[in-house]
Structures are given as structure tokens and as C-alpha cells.
Amino acid sequence: MTKDKAEVKSLPIIGIGGHGRIVADTAAMAGNFQVRGFGDDDPKKHGLIIDNLAVLDSWRNVDVEQFVVAIGNNETRRPK
Numbered sequence: 001m002t003k004d005k006a007e008v009k010s011l012p013i014i015g016i017g018g019h020g021r022i023v024a025d026t027a028a029m030a031g032n033f034q035v036r037g038f039g040d041d042d043p044k045k046h047g048l049i050i051d052n053l054a055v056l057d058s059w060r061n062v063d064v065e066q067f068v069v070a071i072g073n074n075e076t077r078r079p080k
Contacts, residue, residue, distance in 0.1 A: 012036040012067045016045055016055055019072035024053060027068070039067070 011033040013024045020038055027033040037054040040046070048055040 007032055008034050009066065010034050010036045010064060012039050012056065012064055013053075014039045014067055014069045015071040016040045016042075016048075016050060017070075017072060020070035021051055023068055023070035024051065036064070 009032065011027055013020050013027070013035060015023075016038040024035045024038070028035050035053060037056045038050060039056050045055045046057055
């Protein structure tokens with residue numbers, strides 16, 4: 001079931017690994033999110049297309065009101 005376009009929210013996913021891909025798929029299936037793409041700090045991944053979604057520049061440069069952190073590796077999630 002899809003929602004009225006007025007209810008659909010843009011949603012970037014932070015993290016391009018397996019967990020991020022599952023979160024993106026789940027958000028898209030929910031019907032009330034338009035998955036905008038993946039944010040990742042690895043410059044080698046920027047511009048790639050994964051599961052028909054772009055890997056955006058660093059998530060720090062994404063101008064949105066909300067996003068999902070979908071990083072499954074605990075060491076990666078820790079602040080540096």
C-alpha cells in the first residue's frame with residue numbers, strides 16, 4: 001500500500017553495508033518514505049549506484065530533517 005504523496009517523506013540512509021540496504025528496502029516497502037540514497041564517508045563509494053539508489057557524498061553534507069543511521073559495525077558507529 002502506498003501513501004498519499006503529501007505524506008511521503010524523503011529519507012537518506014547513513015551506511016551502505018548490508019544493514020543499510022535492508023533498512024532502505026524496509027523503508028521503501030513501508031510506503032511512506034522515499035529513500036533518497038545512501039550517505040557514506042568513503043570517497044571511493046561516492047557516485048556508485050547500489051540497489052538503484054545513489055551513494056551520496058558524506059552524510060555530513062546531506063541537508064535533510066531526518067535520516068536513519070544504519071551502520072551495523074559498532075566500531076564504525078563510535079565517534080572519532
